[in-house]
Amino acid sequence: MPELFSEDHLEELRTLADSVRNVIDATVKTGVDYDAMGRAAELLRAVAAELSAVERQPLAPPDLDALRRAPHHFFAWDPQIGPANPLAANVRMEVDGDTVHGHVTFPRAYQGPPGQVHGGVIAGVYDQVLGLANFIVGRPGFTGTLSVRYVAPTPLGAPLRFEARQERSERRKLFTSGRCFHGDTLVSTAEGIFISRADMPFQPSPSTE
Numbered sequence: 001m002p003e004l005f006s007e008d009h010l011e012e013l014r015t016l017a018d019s020v021r022n023v024i025d026a027t028v029k030t031g032v033d034y035d036a037m038g039r040a041a042e043l044l045r046a047v048a049a050e051l052s053a054v055e056r057q058p059l060a061p062p063d064l065d066a067l068r069r070a071p072h073h074f075f076a077w078d079p080q081i082g083p084a085n086p087l088a089a090n091v092r093m094e095v096d097g098d099t100v101h102g103h104v105t106f107p108r109a110y111q112g113p114p115g116q117v118h119g120g121v122i123a124g125v126y127d128q129v130l131g132l133a134n135f136i137v138g139r140p141g142f143t144g145t146l147s148v149r150y151v152a153p154t155p156l157g158a159p160l161r162f163e164a165r166q167e168r169s170e171r172r173k174l175f176t177s178g179r180c181f182h183g184d185t186l187v188s189t190a191e192g193i194f195i196s197r198a199d200m201p202f203q204p205s206p207s208t209e
Contacts, residue, residue, distance in 0.1 A: 013076060013084035020086035025107045068095050068136050080128035091125060091162070093132065100133045102162035110156065117154040122180065125162060126190040130176040133164040134194055141174045141194030152187045154180065160187070172196045 023044070030037070067074055071093045076084040081091040081102065091104040102125070112118030127146055134140045154160065164178035174194040180187050 010072060010076060010083065014090070017082075017084050017086045017088075018090065021090065021107070021109075024086060024109050028109045028111075071095060071100070071132055071136070075128070075132070078128055080124045081132075089121070089125070091129070093129075095136050098133075098137055099163055099165045100129060100136060102129050103159065104162070105159050106154075106156050108156060113153070115153075115156055117156055117160075119148070119150060122150070122154060122188055123148045123190075126164075126178050126180075126188075127192070129162045129164045130178050130190060130192045131194065133166050133176050133178070134174050137166050139166065139169060139174055139196060141172075141196040144173070144193040144195045146190065146192045148188060148190045150188050152182075152185060154187045155182055158182055164190075169196075 032040075072081075072083050075093075076082050079085055079087045080089075081093055082088045083090055083092075089104050089106050089110060091102040094101045094103075104125070106117045106121070110117050110121045112121070123146065126148055127143055130146070131140070131143065159182070161181045162178060163181075164176060166174055166176045168175050172195055174196060176192045176194060178190040178192075180189075
């Protein structure tokens with residue numbers, strides 16, 4: 001079996017997940033007749049049976065440097081940003097100093113109002129992007145509150161950019177903020193309060209105690 005955190009293995013997982021995403025998108029948009037749907041369902045049941053033959057082991061938390069270098073390795077199966085999880089929109093994450101950036105184009109499966117991304121999907125992505133901003137500075141936490149302000153419509157099928165950083169900490173409370181842009185247009189902002197606990201994957205820094 002390939003090494004779990006090798007780039008080659010991650011790309012294979014991403015390719016598989018992308019194929020499932022294509023099926024999800026086609027399922028949402030399809031206008032084929034019911035016989036075609038039945039044939040497709042039969043094929044997909046066979047694929048599901050083959051993939052279920054072996055179950056992977058849970059991931060162990062990586063060290064902080066590894067997480068900063070390649071956040072997708074540990075979060076490969078995350079339901080919001082995981083490249084190997086077809087439920088996720090395949091948000092491409094990058095770390096730049098103490099700031100994380102996410103790049104994504106949402107297909108129709110994530111539609112809320114016509115032509116726009118569902119607000120709940122946006123909130124879910126913020127939850128993980130802000131959480132990653134906490135991880136990369138070595139002060140992760142569980143979500144306490146998350147507030148999203150929708151400034152403008154967030155378009156489907158268009159490149160979007162998320163960014164987030166941890167602003168400050170007060171004992172166990174971590175204050176983190178984020179923004180999302182379509183081109184130069186700000187479409188939403190987010191503020192979160194996260195709670196650091198002793199059972200987090202990384203030890204909190206002294207400023208969070």
